Amino acid sequence: MLGSYRAEILKLRKRSAVWVLFGAGLVLSLIFGYLLPYLGYATGDDNPQTDGVPRAEILRGMLPARVVDNAIGGYPIFAGALALVLGAIVIGGEYTWGTLKTILTQRPRRGTILGAQFLALGTMIALWVLGIFAACALCSVGIAAAEDGSTSWPGVGDLLQGLAGGWLVLMMWCLAGAVLAIAFRNVALPIGLGVVWILGIETLLAGVVSSLLPSLKWLANVLPGTNAGSLVFSVTGMAASDAPPGVRDAVGGGRALLTLLAYCAVFAVLAAWTTRRRDVT
Amino acid sequence: MDALVEVSGLTKRYGGTLAVDGVDLTVLPGEVYGFLGPNGAGKTTTLRILTGLIAPTSGSVRVLGGRPGDARVLKGTGSMIESPAFYPYLSGLDNLRLLAEYAGVSRQRIDEVLELVDLADRARDRFSTYSLGMKQRLGVAAALLKDPELVILDEPTNGLDPAGMRDMRRLIRELGTEGRTVLLSSHLLGEVQQICDRVGIINAGRMVAEHNVEELRGEQELVVRATPRDDAQRLLTRFGNVHQYDDTLRVQVDPDRAAEVNRALVEAGIEVSELHTTERALEDIFFELTTAKEKTDVG
Ligand SMILES: Nc1ncnc2c1ncn2[C@@H]1O[C@H](COP(=O)(O)OP(=O)(O)O)[C@@H](O)[C@H]1O
Ligand SMILES: [Mg+2]
Numbered sequence: 344m345l346g347s348y349r350a351e352i353l354k355l356r357k358r359s360a361v362w363v364l365f366g367a368g369l370v371l372s373l374i375f376g377y378l379l380p381y382l383g384y385a386t387g388d389d390n391p392q393t394d395g396v397p398r399a400e401i402l403r404g405m406l407p408a409r410v411v412d413n414a415i416g417g418y419p420i421f422a423g424a425l426a427l428v429l430g431a432i433v434i435g436g437e438y439t440w441g442t443l444k445t446i447l448t449q450r451p452r453r454g455t456i457l458g459a460q461f462l463a464l465g466t467m468i469a470l471w472v473l474g475i476f477a478a479c480a481l482c483s484v485g486i487a488a489a490e491d492g493s494t495s496w497p498g499v500g501d502l503l504q505g506l507a508g509g510w511l512v513l514m515m516w517c518l519a520g521a522v523l524a525i526a527f528r529n530v531a532l533p534i535g536l537g538v539v540w541i542l543g544i545e546t547l548l549a550g551v552v553s554s555l556l557p558s559l560k561w562l563a564n565v566l567p568g569t570n571a572g573s574l575v576f577s578v579t580g581m582a583a584s585d586a587p588p589g590v591r592d593a594v595g596g597g598r599a600l601l602t603l604l605a606y607c608a609v610f611a612v613l614a615a616w617t618t619r620r621r622d623v624t
Numbered sequence: 625m626d627a628l629v630e631v632s633g634l635t636k637r638y639g640g641t642l643a644v645d646g647v648d649l650t651v652l653p654g655e656v657y658g659f660l661g662p663n664g665a666g667k668t669t670t671l672r673i674l675t676g677l678i679a680p681t682s683g684s685v686r687v688l689g690g691r692p693g694d695a696r697v698l699k700g701t702g703s704m705i706e707s708p709a710f711y712p713y714l715s716g717l718d719n720l721r722l723l724a725e726y727a728g729v730s731r732q733r734i735d736e737v738l739e740l741v742d743l744a745d746r747a748r749d750r751f752s753t754y755s756l757g758m759k760q761r762l763g764v765a766a767a768l769l770k771d772p773e774l775v776i777l778d779e780p781t782n783g784l785d786p787a788g789m790r791d792m793r794r795l796i797r798e799l800g801t802e803g804r805t806v807l808l809s810s811h812l813l814g815e816v817q818q819i820c821d822r823v824g825i826i827n828a829g830r831m832v833a834e835h836n837v838e839e840l841r842g843e844q845e846l847v848v849r850a851t852p853r854d855d856a857q858r859l860l861t862r863f864g865n866v867h868q869y870d871d872t873l874r875v876q877v878d879p880d881r882a883a884e885v886n887r888a889l890v891e892a893g894i895e896v897s898e899l900h901t902t903e904r905a906l907e908d909i910f911f912e913l914t915t916a917k918e919k920t921d922v923g
Contacts, residue, residue, distance in 0.1 A: 350725035358713055441709035445766065448675045448705070449726035450698045456726070622678035 344459060347451050351463035355433065364429050365471045368422045372475050375587065376413030377482040380405055384490075404585065406492045407483040411502060412579045414479040415472075415509030419571040420541065420589035422475075426468065426513040427537040430520025433464060434614075435530035444623050453619045461518070461611060468513045472506055501580075508578035508600075512571040515603050516541070518610035519567065525614050541568060546589070564594050567606050573599035626689065627652055628774050628805050629674060634683035636669050643669040645829035646683070651774075651807050656800035658816030658837070659809040661826035667809040668706050670826070671778050674807075675703045688774060699727070702772035704780060708763025712752035716743060716762050719751055720769060727770050737765040741795065757788035764795065775799060775806045781815060793819055814903055846875040846882055848889070849898035856894045860885070872898070 355361050384401040403409065437443040446456055487494045496502070516537075523533030545568035552563040563569055572589045577596025594602070629651035636644040644666040651657045661667050672678045673685060676693020690697040710719040720734045738744045741761040746754070754762065760780055767775055777796065781789045796819050799806050810816050816823050817837055825832045846863075849872050850856035857873055860866045863885055864876040877885065879901035889896050 346725040346728050350722040353718065353722050353725070354711060354714070357718060436711075440712065441707070442711055444672075444675075444677055444705055445709045445723070446726055447677060448698060448701070448703050449723055450695055450728065450770070451726055452695060620679075622672075624672065624678060 347459035411505035423516040427520035430517035434521040435524030438528040658820030702767035703776040704763040717747040
């Protein structure tokens with residue numbers, strides 16, 4: 344297992360697409376968490392773009408105390424979509440390059456190789472989450488220093504809970520991408536379908552259900568995106584009024600956590616079951 | 625001696641196509657076995673089953689005394705099935721490194737196999753920049769990485785230029801003389817004649833024949849272009865079976881008797897404009913083996 348894990352890490356580490364995805368996630372987090380708010384803050388009270396939100400309120404959103412909100416606030420939607428792309432390119436690439444046959448004829452069993460792949464993806468996503476957190480923390484410290492704001496940090500427990508929640512959300516989307524890639528033995532199709540699902544269908548469904556079909560609310564509440572948003576809402580403890588898109592209070596934090604774990608388990612089992620019994624041609 | 629590969633009654637069905645139909649195959653320790661057949665005969669399908677990549681529909685398969693795909697069996701088997709498949713963004717060296725991680729092979733062995741396939745000086749270049757010949761050689765290097773008892777190579781000379789083919793064949797013959805057991809598939813009769821000790825012929829999913837390679841070496845014939853052709857044809861039947869091929873006559877006769885054939889034709893007043901030996905086309909042999917000796921004899 345350890346050898347397979349090292350092999351998978353080597354493949355991920357040296358693949359530039361992985362770092363492009365990570366970079367995109369990081370840059371987007373900084374733009375929406377700090378750059379745009381800071382521009383809004385710096386251009387003053389009378390700016391209609393801030394929509395009457397007091398400047399002090401905007402500043403508070405960028406200080407270290409709220410770093411977790413900014414670090415993982417974008418995970419349910421855009422970073423989730425990037426994580427899904429990561430899972431799809433890493434697992435789907437084995438099919439499109441035909442490398443699956445090469446690695447399956449080495450020595451470890453199929454289940455072991457798949458396990459090592461998921462473990463390696465989990466490791467890289469943890470790195471990604473930490474990287475985004477570190478960048479956000481730096482920005483918030485810088486802004487606090489420049490604007491004479493408070494530099495009090497959230498408690499260690501809150502930090503860990505936030506980062507772990509963010510990791511779980513990304514891991515769930517990554518596994519979704521992996522399982523779609525296995526189903527279609529491909530890269531492009533899973534990315535297309537997955538991204539349309541995350542960015543379009545879930546939001547549409549939630550809108551339709553809440554306005555037209557309240558009786559289907561239960562259905563909307565078991566969808567992966569809804570639960571990802573609810574988990575992030577719960578672990579950050581942000582106010583509904585300044586929650587980013589996709590982050591909302593649809594179900595409680597405990598239920599969201601269990602639902603996401605269940606999705607991860609289902610995706611992993613489906614992937615293992617398909618991979619183990621499939622003809623590799 | 626226990627066979628390294630024992631296949632009997634092997635069948636594989638893909639939906640409606642019967643790709644492999646009751647194949648029996650035995651590969652003995654230390655031999656270079658040629659698995660010969662035209663495109664679509666079922667070679668790759670059989671080799672995929674031997675390496676555990678696909679499950680047979682029916683039949684029994686033992687590789688190194690175990691089930692294909694078991695860790696112990698995989699450890700003793702090195703293979704390259706169809707085209708070599710590696711990570712294009714990694715160097716040849718990194719590709720081998722990660723395979724060595726999976727297989728639990730030492731770093732030192734990587735250098736050895738790179739040296740063996742003569743790829744050491746390009747090992748640090750990306751796989752995507754390799755020529756087809758280099759890709760095939762990396763595939764063979766990967767197959768040898770585990771220092772395996774059994775090496776399975778699926779048409780390793782496919783797509784290579786003549787020099788590349790020659791090098792690859794030399795490499796495979798060396799594996800054989802080292803005492804390694806090699807199972808090599810090919811659609812080229814001449815290739816298995818050069819490299820292999822024993823040959824199994826497969827056509828349309830069925831094993832047609834199994835020969836020692838010496839038995840196939842007789843399968844050469846004389847190409848004769850002569851006028852009048854009918855007279856020539858009548859005369860040549862003295863030497864062996866004759867059949868027409870385009871506007872030439874093909875005689876199944878020991879090529880060493882070419883001079884004798886030539887003299888006979890000339891003495892009979894027949895004008896000979898061409899006379900050389902050629903390998904009988906694989907298709908002819910299949911045709912012959914599959915159609916129970918209904919040969920197009922003329923005479
Ligand atoms: N994955 C597949 N799905 C359906 N048919 C296949 C598949 N792979 C091979 N075949 C068919 O099985 C037959 C044998 O193919 P193959 O084993 O690749 O032959 P060879 O390697 O001797 O050229 C062919 O008719 C081919 O079309
Ligand atoms: Mg083939």
